Amino acid sequence: MSACPFPAATVLGYPRIGPRRELKKAIEAFWSGRADAGDVERTGAALRTRTRTRLAELGLPTDAPAIPSSFSFYDQVLDAAVTVGALPERFAHLAPADGAGDPGQSPTGLDLAAYSVLARGTEGLAPLEMTKWFDTNYHYLVPEIGPATPLRYADDRVVREVAEGLAEGVATRPVVVGPVTLLLLSKTSADAPDGFHPLDRLDDLLPVYARLLRELAAAGATWVQLDEPALVSDLLDVPAGQVHRALERALAALTTDLPADQRPCVLVTAPYGDVGDALGVLAASDVDAIGLDLVRGAVPAGPVAGLAGKTVVAGVVDGHNVWRTDLAAALDRLTGLREALGPDVAVTVSTSTSLLHVPHDVDDEPDLDPTLRTWLAFADQKVREVVALARGLTEGPDAVADHLTAASVAHGTRRTADGVVRPQVRDRLASLTGDALRRSDYPVRRAAQEARLDLPPLPTTTIGSFPQTAEIRAARAAHARGALSTADYEDAMRAEIRRVVALQEDIGLDVVVHGEAERNDMVQYFAEQLTGFAATVNGWVQSYGSRCVRPPILWGDVSRPAPMTVGWSTYAASLTTKPVKGMLTGPVTILAWSFVRDDQPLADTARQVALALRDEIGDLEAAGIAVIQVDEPALRELLPLRTVDHPAYLDWSVTAFRLATSGVRDETQVHTHLCYSEFGQVIGAIDGLDADVTSVEAARSRMEILVDLADQGYPRGIGPGVYDIHSPRVPSEDEITSLLTEAVRSVDPTLLWVNPDCGLKTRRYEEVDPALRHLVGAARTVRATL
Numbered sequence: 001m002s003a004c005p006f007p008a009a010t011v012l013g014y015p016r017i018g019p020r021r022e023l024k025k026a027i028e029a030f031w032s033g034r035a036d037a038g039d040v041e042r043t044g045a046a047l048r049t050r051t052r053t054r055l056a057e058l059g060l061p062t063d064a065p066a067i068p069s070s071f072s073f074y075d076q077v078l079d080a081a082v083t084v085g086a087l088p089e090r091f092a093h094l095a096p097a098d099g100a101g102d103p104g105q106s107p108t109g110l111d112l113a114a115y116s117v118l119a120r121g122t123e124g125l126a127p128l129e130m131t132k133w134f135d136t137n138y139h140y141l142v143p144e145i146g147p148a149t150p151l152r153y154a155d156d157r158v159v160r161e162v163a164e165g166l167a168e169g170v171a172t173r174p175v176v177v178g179p180v181t182l183l184l185l186s187k188t189s190a191d192a193p194d195g196f197h198p199l200d201r202l203d204d205l206l207p208v209y210a211r212l213l214r215e216l217a218a219a220g221a222t223w224v225q226l227d228e229p230a231l232v233s234d235l236l237d238v239p240a241g242q243v244h245r246a247l248e249r250a251l252a253a254l255t256t257d258l259p260a261d262q263r264p265c266v267l268v269t270a271p272y273g274d275v276g277d278a279l280g281v282l283a284a285s286d287v288d289a290i291g292l293d294l295v296r297g298a299v300p301a302g303p304v305a306g307l308a309g310k311t312v313v314a315g316v317v318d319g320h321n322v323w324r325t326d327l328a329a330a331l332d333r334l335t336g337l338r339e340a341l342g343p344d345v346a347v348t349v350s351t352s353t354s355l356l357h358v359p360h361d362v363d364d365e366p367d368l369d370p371t372l373r374t375w376l377a378f379a380d381q382k383v384r385e386v387v388a389l390a391r392g393l394t395e396g397p398d399a400v401a402d403h404l405t406a407a408s409v410a411h412g413t414r415r416t417a418d419g420v421v422r423p424q425v426r427d428r429l430a431s432l433t434g435d436a437l438r439r440s441d442y443p444v445r446r447a448a449q450e451a452r453l454d455l456p457p458l459p460t461t462t463i464g465s466f467p468q469t470a471e472i473r474a475a476r477a478a479h480a481r482g483a484l485s486t487a488d489y490e491d492a493m494r495a496e497i498r499r500v501v502a503l504q505e506d507i508g509l510d511v512v513v514h515g516e517a518e519r520n521d522m523v524q525y526f527a528e529q530l531t532g533f534a535a536t537v538n539g540w541v542q543s544y545g546s547r548c549v550r551p552p553i554l555w556g557d558v559s560r561p562a563p564m565t566v567g568w569s570t571y572a573a574s575l576t577t578k579p580v581k582g583m584l585t586g587p588v589t590i591l592a593w594s595f596v597r598d599d600q601p602l603a604d605t606a607r608q609v610a611l612a613l614r615d616e617i618g619d620l621e622a623a624g625i626a627v628i629q630v631d632e633p634a635l636r637e638l639l640p641l642r643t644v645d646h647p648a649y650l651d652w653s654v655t656a657f658r659l660a661t662s663g664v665r666d667e668t669q670v671h672t673h674l675c676y677s678e679f680g681q682v683i684g685a686i687d688g689l690d691a692d693v694t695s696v697e698a699a700r701s702r703m704e705i706l707v708d709l710a711d712q713g714y715p716r717g718i719g720p721g722v723y724d725i726h727s728p729r730v731p732s733e734d735e736i737t738s739l740l741t742e743a744v745r746s747v748d749p750t751l752l753w754v755n756p757d758c759g760l761k762t763r764r765y766e767e768v769d770p771a772l773r774h775l776v777g778a779a780r781t782v783r784a785t786l
């Protein structure tokens with residue numbers, strides 16, 4: 001019997017926002033002064049109690065640490081940084097009073113106000129940066145670590161939550177971002193010397209984690225879960241060998257070097273992908289259990305040296321998508337794994353990742369089609385699946401025959417249900433030839449477009465959306481409730497378009513947009529009009545902090561029954577003599593921000609979406625729209641974590657974009673917008689997209705992207721953002737002039753466009769109006785120097 005028996009079933013984490021977004025509402029009330037910190041703490045405590053009770057009801061034991069303690073008020077990476085006291089210099093004044101964190105004293109930690117400042121900033125104090133968590137649409141806060149950043153045990157929240165569970169009779173397993181991942185995801189603080197990497201601080205960080213483990217053990221935790229997703233990614237700029245050596249040191253410090261009675265048993269997880277060679281390092285260490293993502297990753301082919309006596313926590317239930325598990329297939333994988341690893345390795349069942357990425361409960365979706373509902377598993381259903389699989393693994397398949405049958409019946413109906421396969425869509429795709437992906441050579445198109453559009457040098461435009469005002473939201477809400485008729489709602493949107501077009505003419509922008517007032521969301525708007533998608537009512541998932549999204553469910557073959565945007569774009573065009581830019585969301589982004597069917601390759605689904613968009617683009621062109629933008633802000637997000645998988649991904653994503661956009665005539669100008677400035681591995685893909693004009697984020701990085709593009713001899717139009725729309729600050733005309741002056745030095749000025757970094761929907765007119773006037777003024781100034 002192992003000294004560290006691990007429960008037969010568990011999940012790696014559970015949604016923390018609450019089934020009715022209770023946490024979001026509480027914390028936003030606190031930020032706006034309508035509630036105090038105590039109110040938010042009470043909401044948090046109630047949600048934690050609910051989670052423990054719910055997970056127990058769903059079948060996880062309360063006496064073995066099967067129930068994760070994975071709560072956060074904002075973000076788990078921020079929490080880890082706060083736990084180890086890694087406050088960047090500019091936040092030093094927020095640190096708790098002296099004495100806290102000294103050995104023997106219980107630290108009091110940051111209060112909610114200070115914690116919120118790290119996440120959101122305050123007057124004159126920039127927050128931590130935010131970026132995407134692996135290949136998900138969840139965003140974490142990026143810790144900043146330099147040679148002098150304090151690292152000390154500074155916050156005992158995670159320890160108190162263990163005690164809180166025990167007080168209610170539930171033995172939880174605290175979940176903490178592991179030390180290697182924490183440092184690999186951190187950015188180097190601005191004051192660090194060249195060549196410094198946060199990983200250089202590993203030896204300073206490990207004693208802090210060791211202290212945390214001792215405190216957890218003292219509070220009664222028998223297990224701790226350290227999440228190390230950095231092990232599955234090649235995209236973190238540190239060579240694998242170095243990561244593995246860091247992992248070895250970290251695991252030795254947290255297991256071998258700590259007396260067994262002073263630490264909990266340690267589970268290290270590697271979610272979001274294939275653990276690869278790091279499995280050998282984990283197996284050779286003294287950790288007690290290893291969590292593998294077996295949805296994305298491979299089952300080891302045979303015994304792994306060092307695994308004997310350890311537990312493999314097999315993530316066979318997808319934590320990152322909403323489909324019901326094929327339980328019989330999963331059980332086969334589990335038994336295959338057990339046979340491969342041999343009798344000395346315990347195999348238990350789990351999810352591949354935390355359930356943070358899926359909504360709470362399918363049974364909370366009364367409006368979903370009843371058949372579709374049987375194909376789905378949200379967090380609560382996945383817990384039941386894990387419990388059933390664990391029983392099947394220990395007692396044999398007969399013990400869970402009912403579960404296996406129900407799952408296979410659901411999978412059977414899913415294969416044959418109406419709309420899952422639409423022969424018309426498949427036939428059209430099969431009949432396309434390579435010509436469907438090709439336009440004329442760029443110089444030919446360019447000449448035709450210049451003749452048609454007659455734009456000045458350095459043409460000015462925006463990325464598409466204008467501020468979503470309180471009136472627009474109110475009209476949409478009233479329409480959804482049935483309090484505003486469709487005709488009245490459309491009138492309100494047309495009035496908004498008139499206002500936005502008139503404003504752009506007054507400001508002097510060269511290519512005008514309709515403003516996207518009618519779009520609730522840039523993916524949902526299209527999902528509601530395409531076949532193959534379903535929408536949820538309560539299917540919220542956390543995107544970052546208090547921000548939640550409700551991704552559509554893409555379950556069947558996609559087609560476009562009727563035009564989706566043509567009416568709005570042509571209405572805008574009827575109001576002005578300037579060219580109006582039509583505005584669509586690209587295939588990769590539609591996939592990235594939906595829950596996508598898992599019964600065919602992503603590439604096939606992307607081609608279907610692309611074909612639907614191709615139809616829309618054809619209709620926009622036929623209606624006289626001369627400029628059409630297809631946004632792909634998520635192109636980078638879906639980039640696989642392993643570099644070996646990049647060529648295939650870039651091939652299908654670029655193909656989908658070209659399929660959508662290559663059906664137009666030479667004189668129709670295709671734009672795309674990519675929402676970020678870290679191109680790295682996708683820079684080649686930008687060229688592959690073959691768009692006539694590409695706009696990118698650039699204001700914060702002072703246009704570094706241009707140098708990279710110029711090095712490649714990038715031949716087509718480029719619009720580096722000159723106005724950082726992520727901040728309420730209005731850039732001055734001088735500032736924009738200086739950015740543009742730099743830009744015309746590195747790029748052929750005849751290729752250069754002038755635009756903001758991204759859409760304006762989250763900003764207010766008080767900011768947007770002067771900022772766009774400065775942008776147009778700066779473009780005119782620099783134009784005069786050419």
Ligand code: GLN
Pocket residue numbers: 463464465516522583631633673674675758759760761
């Ligand atoms: N056209 C969209 C907008 O302007 C693009 C948004 C995005 O890139 N995320 O809002």
Ligand code: ZN
Pocket residue numbers: 463633673674675676757758759
């Ligand atoms: Zn953008």
